[in-house]
Amino acid sequence: MHPLLLRVQHTFSAGVTNVSDWRGDVSVTVTRDKLREVAQFLHDDPGMDFDYIVHVSSVDWPDDEERFEVVWEFYSIRKRQRIRLKTRVPESDCVVDSLTDLWKGADFMEREVYDMMGIRFRNHPDLRRILMPDDYTEGYPLRKDFPLRGKGWRDTFDFLDEVPR
């Protein structure tokens, strides 16, 4: 196993639910309540030293009990290593801790995840929609149940000719 993963697993044995090392990408999945602690460890520990935030992403798995997956990708400028941190949240309570105080860049990235997937970030300084309009109420576009080809409103426009779909 990759030494980074060994280290994280050794430090947070109970909190780590899954580790993987695929195609050279090192990835660790933690439970939601340990997320903040693990992130702090990745940021502060001299052996880890992940000072650079690459991106925050999210994946929707509608069939799973814990439906949403939030993905952080970190890089260490001094150690030149990468790690991916993941956690899962259920739909009924999709809140995770914000990491904006550790990495300033997380501000906009987390706002994008909120906007696109509807995952809320606890203690985020300014959690608003970022790409969609502020008053947009039709849901979160990147969820799998958000229709890809319209909501059928077009069919109700009688001034349009029948368009084959």
Added chain:
Amino acid sequence: MAFEDQRTTVYKVNPEHPESETLPTLRTEELLLNMGPQHPSTHGVLKVILELEGERLVKSTPVMGYLHRGVEKLAEDGTYHQFIPHTDRLDYVCAMYNNFAYCRAVEKLLNLQVPERAEYLRTIVAEVQRIIGHQFWLSAQALDIGAMTVFFYCFRDREILLDWFDELCGARLTTSWYRIGGVERDLTPTLIDKLKQFLDYFPPKIDEYQVFLEKNRIWLGRTKGVAVISAEDAVSFGLSGPVLRGSGVDYDLRKYEPYSAYPKCEFSVPVGKNGDTYDRYWIRVMELYESVKIIRQCLEQMQDGPIMADAPSVTLPPKERVFTNLEAMIQQFKLFSQGFDAPPGEIYCGTEAHKGELGFHIVSTGGGKPYRLKIRAPSFIHMGAFDHMARGYMISDACTIFGTYDIVMGECDR
């Protein structure tokens, strides 16, 4: 009072000096100013709400999304090959680099080796694209700041390269020349000659650009010491590319996570000191020289060979064969209607585009379409630092800061 107005003037009475009753004091309040979305210096449709105290920026709130087209959602509906033209429309100034970054990500997912000649071709064209991008940036930034001449000189030379692209792939901006597993077509001898001519022609022209700017007092006054960001902050905000290197952080994926033909080329990564707009300008100009060096070395080292990986289940057959050979036609049809079967897994692959780290995070559950595709767009992440960098500067410096990020809204809003 010349501009006395009952609506904005408040008469205050100072009890110690009752005579001050006759002297109106102007009411002061913070002013909100909407800059954009139609402002010419915002490089597209970006709106920033500026909170002003006099002419100083107290707080600025970027309002983005005017160009949001849902590219990440569209990616989930098409096959991996079909997404390549969409990547052209991300950063439409530098389409080649977007294609490159995306194809690399998919190749990492598939664990596909690209033949050596294709790697050299990719590097050459990517560096040509970097030159175009930096020329475009230099002209636009100088124009925003008030140095107009350099704009014409940059565009004159950019035109040569865009015509070169036109001859290479039939398009000047939305190129779609990269393919998963290789490139669409080889460089012809004419194209190589033209590129060599350009490499001889270009370096003196870079000196020429600098002449217009480096002794221009307005340019120096408006770039030196403007929009300073410290190395720690730049790293913490996740800035990348020249914006990060301007603060003295040596972070270039071409050097530290080498890909394509970059490990076989010798080049240096210019790093700034002060983290101001001038350093970021200097880095980009130095990168023009480095790009010329890289292209020269690639042209020298490149050997003949295949330009597409030998993986018929994944790569598109050559167009000539599609029209003459039945199997090739079936293969082409299958790849576009169903796609290839990607292994389930999750990867992130970052590429050093001229704006910064352009990354693709792809989640695959098998099958021909990506389950989730996330684009790490440098322009978007740079906008996150806008408020931090603009605080305390003048309104006119806001234009400088948009420019110094080299922001393109197609990529920022996706």
